Amino acid sequence: MKFTHAKKQPKNNSHRRVPLLVGGELFAAVFFILLVWLLFIVNPSQKSQVKIGSTYMTMNNNFFPVLNEQIANYVEDHHGKLYNRDPALIVDKQVEEIDSFIAKGVNAIIINPVDGNSDKILAALHRAKNKGIKIVMVDSQMKSDRDADCVILSDNYKAGQLCARHLLTHKKHAKILLLEHYSAYSANNRIQGFTDTIKQAPNRKKFQIVKKINTYGQSEITLPLVEKALKQKPKFDTIMALNDQAAVGALAAIDEAKIKRKINVYSVDGSENMKKLLGVNPNAIATSAQSPINLGKASVKTAYKLIAGKQVKHKIILPVYLITNNNINNYNALGWQ
Known part of the structure; x- marks a missing residue:
């Protein structure tokens, strides 16, 4: 008797491919999420970017643009954000600038006060302090340093x-x-x-x-x-x-x-x-x-230390000659x- 072999039917792997496909997509999704997470951790611009506000009595004095340049360079190198404002020797304008820094959620304010006796500036700085903002005064000071975390001056x-x-x-x-x-x-x-x-x-x-x-x-x-x-x-x-x-x-x-x-x-x-x-x-x-160069460098480094929760001297005096x-x-x- 002659037996006829039935043709082998091709195996249907569709039931296997589906799980493999789902598994591959799941792996890709997990990999993507991990990648985004790593980028978030590594890239400071995405992770709680440090924001600093700087305001000086006037920018119509080359001393202050040079001082601020040191701050801007440091902030940029550390992927932060700097808001620089010029009150042009007007107290009310500097008060508005401080309030705008508060609204922007800055971590620190570096200030050279227009008027060291101004109660308005003191009140604005107190509002900033109450929001947890660090205060660094540079090249001059106020009649009260109650809200200043650090005062940095030349001698x-x-x-x-x-x-x-x-x-x-x-x-x-x-x-x-x-x-x-x-x-x-x-x-x-x-x-x-x-x-x-x-x-x-x-x-x-x-x-x-x-x-x-x-x-x-x-x-x-x-x-x-x-x-x-x-x-x-x-x-x-x-x-x-x-x-x-x-x-x-x-x-x-x-x-x-x-x-x-x-x-x-x-x-x-x-x-x-x-x-x-x-x-x-x-x-x-x-x-x-x-040296406005040294004052600028000292101010921004101090601001970053304060933001990081580190201890700093309340007053820093730089030499003159x-x-x-x-x-x-x-x-x-x-x-x-």
């Missing part, structure tokens, strides 16, 4: 002292005009260091403060005010300016008034504009140099130190 008092010591060493007498900014604590400390040193000198009676002018540390405000003072009595032969901007305005006023007598001008900052005049303009004598018309060749006259 402003010593800056004034250095100018006074140079004057006392190189002159036997002087009639002095002070160029001030009454609402800025840093400016007041510089002038205080200068006047205290004069008052403590053995020959202090020969060094007289004959006039004071509130210049807000601005060249364009200082120039006409000093021009006016030059036409009035009492006469002065020395100027102590709170900063280089005021000093440059004073030097321009002396030149425009075509004053024949020498008027020695001292200041604080160590800016490029003032350094270029030392050794060139006979009236430009010295500037106590500070005197650049004169005699030693200017030892320093770089281009840019800031």
Whole structure:
């Protein structure tokens, strides 16, 4: 008998492919979710991005843009977000800026206050503090540091002292005009260091403060005010300016008034504009140099430490040194130190 072999039917694997397909899709989905999670962990821009607000009394002073540049670079390198604002010496505007930082949910505010005596600014900073925002004051301070986590300053008092010591060493007498900014604590400390040193000198009676002018540390405000003072009595032969901007305005006023007598001008900052005049303009004598670069770096690093919950000193003081018309060749006259 001949047996006929039935044809083998192809195996139907559809019942096996379905589970394999489902398993593959599941694996892909899990892999995708894991990848997104890893990216979230690794990429700080996606994971609780650090946000910082910075506001200075004015950006119309090269000192503050240079200081802020250090902060901006650090924040960018750490994938954070920086909001920089310019109150242009207006208290109410700076208060609005602080409130906008609060609304944006910043982690820290770096502030150079427009007015160290302003209750409005203090109240705004208190509102920020109550929201858990870290407060770093830079280059100046408020009448109360209750809400400041850290205050970072140049040694402003010593800056004034250095100018006074140079004057006392190189002159036997002087009639002095002070160029001030009454609402800025840093400016007041510089002038205080200068006047205290004069008052403590053995020959202090020969060094007289004959006039004071509130210049807000601005060249364009200082120039006409000093021009006016030059036409009035009492006469002065020395100027102590709170900063280089005021000093440059004073030097321009002396030149425009075509004053024949020498008027020695001292200041604080160590800016490029003032350094270029030392050794060139006979009236430009010295500037106590500070470093906006170091102030900016110290401020932003401190802010990040505070955000991370680390302990920092409540006050950090950075050193200053005197650049004169005699030693200017030892320093770089281009840019800031």
